[in-house]
Amino acid sequence: MKELLFEHEGRLAEDLFEFSETIDTLVESEVSLQDFFGAVARCLNRVIQGSVFRLQLQALPDISPAAEGWSSLGEGEIILQISPPLPDLAARLVEQRLIHALKIILRNGPATTAVESDADRLRSLLGKSGSPAQRVDNLQRLGLAESRLLTVVAIAGDSGELRRAAALAQDLGGGQSPLLARVGDVLAVILREEPHQEVGVPKGLSVGLGEALPPERIHESWEGAKTALRFSQPSKSRRAPHRVIDAVVVDIAKVGCLRVLVDAVDHRNVRELDDVRAIHELAEKGPPDTLNVLEAVAATESIRQAAQLVHLHHNTVATRVDAAEGVLRFPLREIYGRTRLLIALTLYRLHGSSGARRLDGAPVHA
Known part of the structure; x- marks a missing residue:
């Protein structure tokens, strides 16, 4: 049986030379x-x-030595494990050579024939990567090519919610059992039919619905x-149907021209706008339900309707409105004021999201 490389400190230089020579020849x-x-x-x-x-890959030596644990190498897009594990110093040297060589092979070498999973193909389609022919092939392999329209749904929420997110996708x-893929920490769902929006969304999850478009x-x-997910808010109760004002399920078609506010949030510091700073102050210093009350005021035609x-x-709502007007410095009982309030609240929410929420609650730009 061939002796393991990097097992003896006295042979480190010779072993590294042998390993490097092999890597260089392969590249x-x-x-x-x-x-x-x-x-x-x-x-x-x-x-x-x-x-x-x-791409998931594995290789065995001609005669497999007894496994004694693993060395974990790399990070990000290249993660490697080697067993038996390498000594620490050798692991660092091997890691550098392997990752550098793998990047060169991926850039210059022949295309890999490693089998992609359905989730990989779906992520490729959602990311608009690959040639037109590759995209058509992925659609066909996923059984989506003949569909008239497809709707993509994005689901996000708190830590440990992935199982309930998958069940929600089926609802x-x-x-039906739809195609699913994790993109970052958001669950992407592909539906061939219109989404059933009247379902109960588990506490902590929120949903964004894309347009129904050709494959x-x-x-x-x-x-x-x-x-749409950026306009959503986590569900507080699974009880359906959810009210529009709760923004648990947000349809991009209903967002309309307000989606331009996302670009505004992404390309300038909206937190410095006086209206948004005032909303932040009210949220920090007011009662816990301050934003909910203000959203009700912005969404209705009178104080009584907002109270209901x-x-x-x-x-109580009238008193809250008086206090808010003192901070915002514009009237909330007029149509113009309520429209301005709605925009300020939306910018505040979008700034807080900084991208779609992840399934562990943190922001993610997918």
């Missing part, structure tokens, strides 16, 4: 990723496996779903 020969993994496994006499830009699809425009529906919406006495 110069423009081998495929699979062949590269196999040759590295034989050279190190170790099992090597990992994820290289979402939105009317009981070749699936990435546009995804962009709409992500934008938030289940408070109209005198």
Whole structure:
């Protein structure tokens, strides 16, 4: 059985030279990723496996040594594991050589034939990557090419909600099992029919609905779903139907021209606008339901209607409005003032989202 490289400190220089010579030869020969993994496994006499830009690969040496744990190498798009593990110093040297070589092979070498998962294909379609022929092939392999229209749904929420998010995706699809893929930490769902919007959304989750578009425009529906998600708020109760004002399920078609506010938030510091700063002050210093009350005022035609919406006495809401007007410095009982309030609240919410919320509650730009 071939002796393991990097097992003896006195041979570190010789082993590194042997390993580097093997890597250089493989790169110069423009081998495929699979062949590269196999040759590295034989050279190190170790099992090597990992994820290289979402492609899952594994290779075994000619005679597999007894496994004694793993060395974990790399980060980001290249994650490698080697067993038996390498000594710490050798692991750092091997990591540098392997990652550099893998990037060269991916850039210059022949196309890999590693099998992509359905989730990989779906992420590729949503990201508008690949040639037109590759996109058509992905649509066909996923069984989406013959669909008349597709709707992409984005679901986000708090930590540990992925299982309930998948169940919610099935409810939105009317009981059908839709295609799913994690994009960042947002769950992307592909529906062939119109979403069933009257479903109960579990506490902590929120939903953005994209446009229903032909398969070749699936990435546009995804962009709409992500934008709609930014206007959404986490569900406070699974009880359906959810009120429009609660913004638990947001349809990009109903967002309309307000979606331009997303560009405003992304390209300037809206927090410095006087109206947005005033909303922030009210949210920080007012009662916990301050923003909900203000949203009800902006969405209705009178104080009494707003009070009914938030289940408070109209005198209580009137007192809240008086206090808010003192901070905002414009009237909320006039149509112009309520419109201005709605825009300020929307900018404040969008600034707080800084992109679609993730399934662990943090922002993510997908």
